[in-house]
Amino acid sequence: MHLSRFNPLRFAHLPTPLEPLPRLTQALATSPGGGPELWIKRDDCTGLAGGGNKTRKLEYLLGDALANDATTLVTQGAVQSNHVRQTVAAACRFGLECEVILEERTGSNAVDYTQSGNVLLDELMGAKIRRVPGGTDMNAELAKVAAEVAERGGTPYVIPGGGSNIIGALGYVECALELVNQANEMGLEIDRIVTATGSAGTHAGLVAGIAVMGADIPILGIGVRAPKETQEANVYKLAVETADLLGHKERVTRDMVVADCDYVGAGYGLVDQEVIEALKLAARTDAILLDPVYTGKAMKGLIALSRAGKFDGETVVFLHTGGAQGLFGYQSVLDGNLE
The missing domain is CATH 3.40.50.1100 (Rossmann fold)
Known part of the structure; x- marks a missing residue:
């Protein structure tokens, strides 16, 4: 895709790890179909002042x-x-x-x-x-x-x-390429990618990257703010524009953009008990630290959908977009809820 022609600077710690989540997988193997096999793409480990997407x-x-x-x-x-x-x-x-x-x-x-x-x-x-x-x-x-x-x-x-414009989204075109290459090297067949979707750049870049590569891996964005129709429209528009910048506008189709916005709760940045339970489960199984605003809500959705049997038999990669530094801004919310 010749991404180097856009002259990115190089300071991120890449490639970020792609790791299994064995204990979380076991914890969610409660549906009749056995639930998904979970992996995590550790974009919380990109290295800049604590990292993140x-x-x-x-x-x-x-x-x-x-x-x-x-x-x-x-x-x-x-x-x-x-x-x-x-x-x-x-x-x-x-x-x-x-x-x-x-x-x-x-x-x-x-x-x-x-x-x-x-x-x-x-x-x-x-x-x-x-x-x-x-x-x-x-x-x-x-x-x-x-x-x-x-x-x-x-x-x-x-x-x-x-950072969600066409230039910023190129970072997640590159991530899509990196993730597919890692999976190929491991012999891992990915059935689905799940990530938080908010300002749209990460989700759109992934869609554009997967589409331009022709990798045919569905991407599910778990919304953290906007209604489904608005979120999908924002992601689709940016994904098409990003693919157009790469010379392959026609490869992004509307059905590639899927957002589930049923886990926003009361609103952006507002924490409910299900988010706290998601934070606790991720931390107490595979020691994954999530944030209350983005990854916590994405994990809330992943947990609910897994328990409902929506991902049975699939290999699902959770893209961790970082944000654990924000946990310290929510101490008063979490106090008394971590038993």
Whole structure:
């Protein structure tokens, strides 16, 4: 796919491990059909300030930023954004300034949520942070901050929430290629990939990568925010655009994009008991640390669907997008629920 022509920088710890989850597999072998055989793609291990899926995207985004002589990265996310943490880290790595807009999306005023976890790491790495109320037009805020950077003589490079644009999605085209190559080397036949789907870039990049390769592996996104119709439309649009950038727009079809948004709960970043149980089960079987916002909800969905027999007899790879640093922002929510 000649991804090198997009001039990515190389700072992620790749390839990330592809590992079996034997104890979680055993724990979910309760359906009449025996449940799935579970594996995990460890994109929590990409290495940039704790790792996570945004690091792959940032290799391409930083390559583009430096090619355009950027002096300042400008991005946004929720208060406990994993994307923001990794973007701030990338700015440090390459000597750039970083302006961050944090949206108070959940409405939480808890001290751990507003000051610990990813926020603490953002501050440690020197990000310039401004906060805005939930529901703010974040694209308008990004444009405003970028204009301020330009007015004082800097060159801004705007990265959308989650790093989810065509350039960022290339990181997950590359991940799809990496995952298929690893499976081939192991003699592992993958029946399905399951991952969290939010800002759409990871999901779309995987779809585009699998489609362009012709690997024919279904990808299920477990939604963390938007309704199914909205999420699938966002992912499909970005997947088509990404495949078009690679010269194979026609290979992405609408039926390749599937999102199950039944596990969002009360809303983005809001934790219910099923999410806590998913966090506990992953941690207490194969010592996998998930986050409450993305991977915890994706695991909540995976567990429920497995127990309902939806994946019986399949080999399922769970793509771990990282975010365990955010656990510390949810201490007050988890207290008393970890027995």
